[in-house]
Amino acid sequence: MAALIAENFRFLSLFFKSKDVMIFNGLVALGTVGSEELFSVVAFNCPCSPARNYIYGLAAIGVPALALFLIGVILNNHTWNLVAECHKRGVKNFSAAATFLLFGSILGRAAVAPVTWSVISLLRGEAYICALSEFVRPSSLDKFPAEYGADVLARFPCKDMPANLTKFREEVTRRLRYESQLFGWLLIGIVAVLIFLTKCLKHCCSPLSYRQEYRSNEDKRFRRTAEVHSRILAAKNVKQFFGFVALDKEEKELVQEFPVEGVQPSPQWNAITGVYIYRENKGFPLYSRLHKWAKGVEGNGPSPEGHEMLFLAS
Numbered sequence: 001m002a003a004l005i006a007e008n009f010r011f012l013s014l015f016f017k018s019k020d021v022m023i024f025n026g027l028v029a030l031g032t033v034g035s036e037e038l039f040s041v042v043a044f045n046c047p048c049s050p051a052r053n054y055i056y057g058l059a060a061i062g063v064p065a066l067a068l069f070l071i072g073v074i075l076n077n078h079t080w081n082l083v084a085e086c087h088k089r090g091v092k093n094f095s096a097a098a099t100f101l102l103f104g105s106i107l108g109r110a111a112v113a114p115v116t117w118s119v120i121s122l123l124r125g126e127a128y129i130c131a132l133s134e135f136v137r138p139s140s141l142d143k144f145p146a147e148y149g150a151d152v153l154a155r156f157p158c159k160d161m162p163a164n165l166t167k168f169r170e171e172v173t174r175r176l177r178y179e180s181q182l183f184g185w186l187l188i189g190i191v192a193v194l195i196f197l198t199k200c201l202k203h204c205c206s207p208l209s210y211r212q213e214y215r216s217n218e219d220k221r222f223r224r225t226a227e228v229h230s231r232i233l234a235a236k237n238v239k240q241f242f243g244f245v246a247l248d249k250e251e252k253e254l255v256q257e258f259p260v261e262g263v264q265p266s267p268q269w270n271a272i273t274g275v276y277i278y279r280e281n282k283g284f285p286l287y288s289r290l291h292k293w294a295k296g297v298e299g300n301g302p303s304p305e306g307h308e309m310l311f312l313a314s
Contacts, residue, residue, distance in 0.1 A: 032068065032116040046130035048158035050151050057131025061121045065114035072110030079106055084273055108198065115191055122184030125177040130157045132179075136172050144168055214287045222290065232260045268293070 047056055073079055082102060121127050134154035138144045148165065155161050156169045232255055239245040247255065272289040286292040 029112060029116045032113045033120055044126060046126070046157040048130075048155045048160055050134050050154045053134055053154050053157070054131045057127045057129075060127040060130070061118055065117045068113035068117055069110050072113055073106060076106050076109055078102065081273075082106070104198065115187070119184050119187050119191075122180050122187065125180035126157075128180035128183075129173055129176040132176055133157055133172060136175070141168050141171060214291075218288055218290060228254055228258060229260060232258055233263065236260060 044060055047053060133156045134150045136153055138146075138149065138153070145164070148162075152161055152165065153172065156165075156172055159169065161169060231251065235245045235247060235251065235255055271293045281292075281295070281297050284295075286295060286297060
């Protein structure tokens with residue numbers, strides 16, 4: 001029984017490890033849905049005033065979506081890898097395909113939250129109804145009193161109107177909610193098609209699934225080793241300053257097992273930092289900048305011996 005449980009946990013671990021991006025995007029989408037619901041209950045309050053409704057309704061949909069998009073771009077590691085790459089080497093080594101896939105990776109992940117926000121807002125319909133109620137043509141409403149105009153229609157979302165216009169309010173609300181939800185479903189369909197095409201393009205252009213596994217393992221071990229290196233180096237510097245250093249048992253074992261003589265020079269850090277374009281050198285793949293540095297391959301552009309395959313976003 002214990003072996004079976006352990007095997008099941010191992011399977012679940014491998015499954016979630018292979019689906020980490022999908023799970024992360026799902027969590028972002030769920031968080032966005034909850035935020036939108038909370039915003040609708042607590043913060044959304046249509047002004048029900050001509051000219052203000054339109055601005056407020058569009059702002060309620062667009063401004064949070066824009067903020068979520070910018071946050072997504074800022075939190076994406078590829079963004080800062082690109083900044084580091086441009087700062088150190090420029091973009092002259094980027095092919096059109098590399099540039100397209102890099103920006104696609106950054107913008108695609110950043111778009112999860114704003115698209116979710118926009119879709120939920122459109123499916124709920126409140127912001128859309130608030131924004132466009134005043135633009136409904138009175139002539140399109142059967143037997144709508146001629147003495148009422150856009151100023152009365154703008155008050156429909158707040159139910160602030162004469163009693164004889166109640167049935168017209170229901171018709172306007174139903175019509176605008178239909179349009180809003182239609183746009184929401186269309187947006188879902190467009191996003192689904194784009195995701196499908198992106199997946200097809202990624203698998204066509206990135207056949208080396210082994211590279212993804214390698215980069216994941218390399219990154220984990222690099223971070224773990226860098227942490228241990230920094231702890232040992234810090235202990236060494238503190239000891240040099242005070243003449244001794246207070247270490248626990250684990251740290252003493254690390255210091256004894258892994259002697260650190262110095263730090264890596266800046267050229268080495270620059271060589272392994274930044275955006276990487278997958279290449280082959282003399283028929284052998286180079287999976288990362290660290291792999292390329294370890295093999296002693298110089299330069300970042302394609303050479304007579306090396307062949308640039310394509311960009312693979314990790």
